[in-house]
Amino acid sequence: MAEGDVDPYPQVFVVDSQANYVSMPGEKRPRWVRSGQTFLLLLVGLALLGLVVEGCFIYSLYKKTEGGTILSQVGSKDSNDIPTVRPHLEDIQQRPFAQLIGSDSYIGENNEVQWEDKNGETVTHNMGFEKGRLMVKEDGYYYIYSKVTLNVAEECELIQHKIIKATSAYGKDIELLKSKSLRCFNPTRSPITHKEDIRNSFLAGIFHLESGNTIFVTLENSPKMLPRHTEYLMGAFMIYPGGLLQE
Known part of the structure; x- marks a missing residue:
């Protein structure tokens, strides 16, 4: 073909259909990213569930208090009244108690100490109080106590101070508390110092008492009080x- 001539036929490129193609793998997220998204969705779901439960609880509480009865009982901030639990205070105020002092005729029959309940x-x-004894009207646990002061300077006796319960459930009285004291006159003392030897005896304890029981105090071999x-x-x-x- 002479130079400058143009080939009337275009060149043909043959594509080999047997050629191997190299496919590029798609982008894949790491596993920890997928786990984090799942955990975040779970937290959001739990938060929404908590809000629903809290709303139901508040609505239920509001309905039970009939639109804020509890707030009206407590009182507003401007009120000077101090809220009180009336049933509890009334129960305490009604609980039995008693305190007696010694009588002029302090020792009666069977060594029972006599008491004054009016002055x-x-x-x-x-x-109740009758013939030197406290009378129980209500069942319960009671703190019981007794105190005596003695001048034992001129005695040499075993002094016994007792708190006793009398009940119809038993054939005899029951000793609840007892103290013993042996005091003797010391002849080596001067006449001035041995005129008084003051001693105290105090008994106290907690006991269950029933209606109808009586409580009294005895002082055996008692010196002058x-x-x-x-x-x-x-x-x-x-x-x-x-x-x-x-138990």
Whole structure:
């Protein structure tokens, strides 16, 4: 073919259909990313569920208080009234208690100490008093106490101070508390110093008492007691109402 001639036929390129193609793999997210998204969705679901449960609880509480009865009972911020739990206070105020002081004729029959229930710092509330004895009207646990003051300078006797419960359930009285004291005159003392030897005896404890029980104090081989009424006391007060507690 001479130079400058143009070939009338275009060149043909043959594509080999058997050639191998190299496919590029698609982009794949790491596993921790997928796990994090799942965990985040779970947290969002739990938060929404919590809001629904809280809303239901608030609505239920509002319905039970009939539109805010509790708030009206507590009082507004501007109120000067102090909220009180009336049933509890009323229960405490009605609990029995008593305190007695010594009588002029301090020792009666069978060594029973006599008490005064009308003068001085004496009080009886929901408890009876008859012939030197406290009378229980309500079942419960009571704190019982007794204190005596003695002048034992001229005695040499075994002094016994007791708190006793009398009940129809038993054939005899029951000793609840007892103290013993042996005091003897010392002849080596001067006449001035041995005229007085003041001793105190105090008994106290918690016991279950029933309606109809009586409580009294005895003083065996007692020396002369001090004349001041406030030197010897007997008292009781309920600390827990009701029958015996089951273990």
